[in-house]
Amino acid sequence: MELFTNQVLAGIATGAIYACMALAVVMIYQAIDHLNFAQGEMAMFSTFVAWQLMQWGLPYWVAFVLTLIFSFIGGIVIERLLFKPLAKAPVLTHVAGFIALFAIINSVAGLLWDFTIKQFPSPFGSSPFLGSQLISTHQAGMIFVTLILLVLLFAFFRYTRVGLAMRAAASMPESARLVGINTGWMIALGWGMAAAIGSIAGMLIAPVVFLEPNMMGGVLIYGFAAAVVGGLSSPLGAVVGGFLVGIFENLVGTYIPGVGNELKLPIALALIITVLVVKPNGLFGRAIVKRV
């Protein structure tokens, strides 16, 4: 039993990483109705910016805020330069655009900061949390930040005019335009916010997985999976999905014999597909009603 609780705890700790990333995924999905394959790379780039700022001697929180602003503006710029001109192109072309963006950011980050692994500081320290060896203060802090983000996002979408306008623009662009919403800028704003949330995720994840241009590869897959399991339209679902995927992954690795690190990912994904087959819109997602 102790093994079980320990593994669940460890799962929650890794789940926080996925939950964080999943929030960013849900954010962009709310704005553009699509998954952004370059999201992880954008987060990685932001994290490198934060690292660079700290190398130049800025204190953590200053670097943190500057990075947030940089990412927010960066996200908007990417949308304006790259995806606005493509607005009329077929959806699959957009996906190709994401892949191009992925390649560019990854390569540029590799050139600017090379591929060696770098340490990234944590604002929460890394001593054991409440005497437990399994969760460090950093991981506890990460869970805490994720939950705060969730509440903020929930409030944003639920109680602010901009949040409402954004949801309207994503779900019914035509009607949203008719009631006077500037849907183009809503999309840009969504990109900005997704990039900013992604940068927070990146800065929280970096102390755990270390900073390097490919750090986000695995995390993004799990982040997608978490968002999809939770239902892409729900921030709460994303966070719950993140923790579930983390716990899943740990338990599978512990209890099913013959599952090394290599098979963890396929099995976690297989379980996710099972969830999807039973509940095609994710655990918390809204069923989409189609009009013929």
Added chain:
Amino acid sequence: MSTVQEVVTEAPVIEDAIPKKAMALGPVASLVILALLIATPLFVKNFIIFQMTMWLIYAIAVLALNILTGASGQFSLGQSAFYALGAYTSAILMEHGDINYVLTLPVAGLICFIAGFLFGLPALRLSGIYLALATFALATAMPQLLKLGVFEHWTGGVQGLVVTKPDAPAILASLGLKVSQDMWLYYFTLAVSILIYIFSVNLLRSRSGRAMMAIRDNEIAASAMGVDVSLYKTLAFGVSAGITGVAGGLGAIAVQFVAPDGYTIQLAVALFLGMVVGGVGWLPGSLAGAAFIVFVPNIAESVSKGLSGAVFGVILILIIFLVPHGARQIAYGAQGLIGKLRRN
């Protein structure tokens, strides 16, 4: 407002309805391209012939994805898994079973068809993003499965298998023709590609093809018209996987080597890009798309070693900016132009 939120989904993955005639090239253009494909290897070096072979093989794989996505409207990031399955089937049959390479291809196709058909069953419940994730999972799982110790006797584990390159048939030599292994393999691949192309064009013109396209354009309307949606969706998966399997088998023979890490998600992404660059739902575009897969990374590498990824990305972005509908757009543009010139 009703309490149920209505979301209108406009043909989710695929662009506007494509008339079925437009999915293939006219006879004149086809013959010109075919003549070029036959003549070129006679004038170039062996390495370039090898690259052209790979180009054709990827074109087959892109074509397979085009049938799935372009015709039936299902999105897949898992083609690399079927490609791997086909490659391993051919390699194992050749190396462990001593079976002639030509005969391994139908077996690879059949096994992949079955695998694809079976995978298509749970995939029926999923669409759009969710299907993308499920196929993506398949693609990431495949290399790991191939590494499993249980199959190591057959698959060679992480090391993979070495495949013997087939010689040109002796009959050609007795006729006094000197055909190198590379050249023989090229013409063999070309023959297989042509067969598959003709099969695919006819498939899409048939009742089944029309049913798939009806599903792509509007699933609910298609089922209301009596199209068996589940059957044709899984069938599309099966056919696509089967063709990909043949491409994989050819790939294994051409590269002379199979290993799990040759069939990662990157391959699936490359095939997807090939489809977009070639034009979704336009079968001849597969050639253009495959050319993009084979040659653009090399070009990017030669422009800048350190920034090859960025160069690749920029080229890709330029292409989708200039021709968002891929090579199809260029072909249609050219067609329109020729039509105008004729009238003048």
